[in-house]
């Protein structure tokens with residue numbers, strides 16, 4: 001009996017440490033146990049991540065938030081960004097920043113940059129529905145490290161974003177209630193740290209499948225106290241995304257896990273979060289129903305009160321878990 005227990009423990013250990021061979025296939029992955037996981041880069045190409053690789057350097061080194069870039073887009077410059085710099089008044093005065101209009105900030109994930117797919121998709125949707133100040137934050141320096149190092153740098157990158165937004169509003173105007181931070185994967189935890197830095201004044205925070213690996217017991221994880229209203233969209237829960245609710249309102253489209261409709265691999269399900277959100281900006285067509293508990297959310301049979309998923313409504317409020325079904329291709 002003892003032998004069997006030891007044997008099964010060994011088998012579990014080996015399974016947890018085996019190198020997965022099919023690129024992008026995370027069917028082996030068990031949160032908190034598996035050593036390896038496939039995480040897609042900004043172009044959706046799966047990269048093999050060793051979750052036990054030690055983070056390199058110090059959080060104070062060059063690969064942190066000091067290298068963030070803030071790219072402003074408006075309807076007057078929808079395709080070519082204007083670079084805004086903290087403590088550089090002229091960079092804002094000479095730009096199309098308009099203090100009387102909402103401010104939305106888009107934050108990408110690991111191995112990505114300001115040009116990768118989710119940025120133009122969400123940017124164009126935001127400019128389609130309103131003459132907004134849309135800032136794409138490029139944090140490629142810290143995002144290009146090993147995954148474990150990028151995770152370590154998330155608080156620094158987020159604090160710099162928070163300080164930048166505070167400086168922008170204090171010196172050039174703006175309304176905290178009309179600020180919406182939008183972050184995908186690791187970017188979701190970055191905007192959480194930004195919100196904490198400015199003492200929860202951000203009107204809306206939207207986490208798009210907040211990253212799961214190394215976040216389940218990480219104190220820097222996005223949480224419901226980071227902004228006035230914090231919403232999450234979970235699409236690859238338990239694999240690349242966190243499954244547990246961490247916002248005021250947490251949406252679980254199609255059960256919140258892999259496989260999302262039209263997807264076969266977990267990376268595709270993970271990316272659905274930002275595609276659903278982009279669609280919600282334009283069409284506001286996702287009607288969530290409140291779930292009594294996480295099991296109902298997982299089984300996609302929630303039948304409670306209604307709440308729209310996503311969108312750009314600054315007066316939106318809600319609490320709890322919500323389920324809904326979507327289509328398998330744009331606009332879902």
Ligand SMILES: *[C@@H]1O[C@H](CO)[C@@H](O)[C@H](O)[C@H]1NC(C)=O
Pocket residue numbers: 087089171172
């Ligand atoms: C930047 O502008 C703000 C207000 O417009 C002003 O209070 C501040 O002193 C300026 N900073 C610098 C470095 O000129």
Ligand SMILES: *[C@@H]1O[C@H](CO)[C@@H](O)[C@H](O)[C@H]1NC(C)=O
Pocket residue numbers: 296299301
């Ligand atoms: C929800 O789905 C699960 C699994 O399919 C099922 O066991 C349960 O009875 C369903 N609950 C309701 C209220 O339909």
